Amino acid sequence: MEVLSLTECRGGSHRIKSTVQNPSCQQPSHLPAFFDNSLGMVSKIYIISLPRRNDRHIQMDLLKDALHLDWTYRDACEANASAFMSRPMLEDDVIPVFDWPRDMEDMVYSREKLQPFGADLWTLPSSHSLSDLAAYAEIADPYVFTHKGIAPSAQQASAVSDIPPLACTSGNDIFAPFSPNLPLYRHLTAAKVACWYSHLQTIRDIANGEDEAALVLEDDVDIERDAKVRLQALWIALPSDWDIVYLGHCWSNESQFPPLSRISLQLPSGRMARSALHPANTPKCTHAYALSRIGARRIVAHLRHPPFAYSRAIDQALAWLVQSGRLRAFSIVPPVVAQRKIVYSDVTPGLGSAWRDELYNGVFGGIDKQTKLEEPVRNVVTL
Numbered sequence: 001m002e003v004l005s006l007t008e009c010r011g012g013s014h015r016i017k018s019t020v021q022n023p024s025c026q027q028p029s030h031l032p033a034f035f036d037n038s039l040g041m042v043s044k045i046y047i048i049s050l051p052r053r054n055d056r057h058i059q060m061d062l063l064k065d066a067l068h069l070d071w072t073y074r075d076a077c078e079a080n081a082s083a084f085m086s087r088p089m090l091e092d093d094v095i096p097v098f099d100w101p102r103d104m105e106d107m108v109y110s111r112e113k114l115q116p117f118g119a120d121l122w123t124l125p126s127s128h129s130l131s132d133l134a135a136y137a138e139i140a141d142p143y144v145f146t147h148k149g150i151a152p153s154a155q156q157a158s159a160v161s162d163i164p165p166l167a168c169t170s171g172n173d174i175f176a177p178f179s180p181n182l183p184l185y186r187h188l189t190a191a192k193v194a195c196w197y198s199h200l201q202t203i204r205d206i207a208n209g210e211d212e213a214a215l216v217l218e219d220d221v222d223i224e225r226d227a228k229v230r231l232q233a234l235w236i237a238l239p240s241d242w243d244i245v246y247l248g249h250c251w252s253n254e255s256q257f258p259p260l261s262r263i264s265l266q267l268p269s270g271r272m273a274r275s276a277l278h279p280a281n282t283p284k285c286t287h288a289y290a291l292s293r294i295g296a297r298r299i300v301a302h303l304r305h306p307p308f309a310y311s312r313a314i315d316q317a318l319a320w321l322v323q324s325g326r327l328r329a330f331s332i333v334p335p336v337v338a339q340r341k342i343v344y345s346d347v348t349p350g351l352g353s354a355w356r357d358e359l360y361n362g363v364f365g366g367i368d369k370q371t372k373l374e375e376p377v378r379n380v381v382t383l
Contacts, residue, residue: 037070040228041235042213042290045071046202049219050078055343056219059364066363067223074205076198079191079346097172098307100326108297113208119309168192168312171320184349188312191347196314199286200303207296214296218287220340220352221248222362226265227336234277234332237261243295243327244318248335249283250355252319255333256281267368273360275336280329282319285355288337289318295327302326340364 039045047060057073064071107114166188167176176186199216206214224230227247237260238245246254259276267273291299302321303309311317322329338357345352359366 037068039067039069039215039223039231041231042215043211044206044209044214045069046205046214046216047071047073047219048076048198048202048216049073050076050346053219053346059340060219060221063221063223063363067225067227071217074198074202076346077194079189079194096174098174098305099172100302100305104298104301104305107301108294114204114297114300118304118306120304122309168316170312170316171324172308174307174311185313185316185353189347192313193310195286195347196303196310196317199314200300203291203296203303204300206291206293207300209293211293213290213292215247215288215290216286217337218339220343220345221287221337222340222359222364222366224336224359224366225361225363226267230263230265230275230332230336233263234261234275237277238330239328241294241328242292242330243298244280244292244322244329245277245290246280246283246288246329246331246335247290248285248288248337248339248357249280249331250285250339250353250357252282252284254278254281254283254331259333260330267361269368271360271368273368274334276333278331278333280322280331282323283329283331284315284319285339286315286318287339288335298327335359338362 049056049060063069165178167178167182168186168188169176178187202216206216231247255276255278257279259278262274262276265273265275299318299321303314303317308317312320318327321327335357336359338359339352341351341356344350361368
């Protein structure tokens with residue numbers, strides 16, 4: 001049995017500012033409802049953030065105030081903690097790929113709240129010892145107890161001393177062999193598992209909530225000053241049965257498919273800016289995505305399916321669901337939300353991956369640097 005330390009996290013929230021009532025953004029025959037304090041197209045915004053990252057909270061509060069937004073901070077999970085999960089080790093005769101349950105859509109459209117199921121049962125209270133763990137999954141990081149200088153206990157050390165590093169799987173594969181030559185993004189680490197868990201808990205809240213749509217952001221982003229104008233102009237073209245819209249992405253050409261809608265905006269400096277809504281290709285990164293409530297339920301159903309759960313980084317998982325047609329996904333191009341990557345990452349070494357985006361006129365900077373916050377966007381034209 002392989003064991004991975006997973007943060008004991010109960011999905012806590014803090015700094016709740018407001019809640020908008022009677023949201024609706026998924027109406028086939030009507031224009032979508034707009035919300036003044038949440039970028040217009042969703043009724044609630046969540047920020048996933050480690051509670052100890054006060055440096056990021058300060059920056060995000062500046063962003064919130066500049067754009068007159070309200071949002072809820074959701075506590076992310078640390079990569080080192082006392083909750084564990086386990087999985088049976090693969091045998092030679094195990095089928096190398098898995099299938100999705102045929103009744104998954106029944107659960108997606110059910111009116112009942114999602115109850116713990118599948119990989120949800122892997123996360124156990126910290127009072128359980130290693131010998132108490134049920135055999136469900138094998139995802140392990142032999143270095144997890146040395147992260148951030150935390151020394152392992154004798155019991156923990158003996159449990160992981162002979163476990164090799166793990167690789168992220170791809171597609172519907174159940175297993176991927178590890179090699180020291182794998183690029184870092186293919187290494188399955190405790191930090192990536194904790195990131196998966198953090199996003200899953202927030203997505204579950206949306207799935208079980210009353211809001212028809214919500215936005216999930218990570219705590220290292222900048223947002224276009226005119227994001228609300230762009231989204232309101234583009235959202236009208238969105239199909240009523242959408243699952244997820246990426247407001248920012250990385251490592252993918254999200255312009256590959258023809259756009260559903262394009263707009264042109266004249267910035268206060270006189271510069272022209274364009275935005276388009278495209279069917280998604282294979283978007284990576286999870287720093288900014290909107291979810292419909294049905295889309296959130298569909299994602300939870302997939303992310304907790306045991307052969308798929310915690311098998312790779314969360315953005316790789318969502319990208320595969322998009323690529324394989326399991327989600328109806330769309331991307332805003334160019335992004336209206338970008339990762340800043342100016343302080344150290346808790347998931348990837350250093351400042352994060354090499355991908356960089358620059359906004360036209362973000363709150364913290366952009367190409368159109370002459371623009372002031374108080375100046376309105378002019379001449380929004382649908383192309």
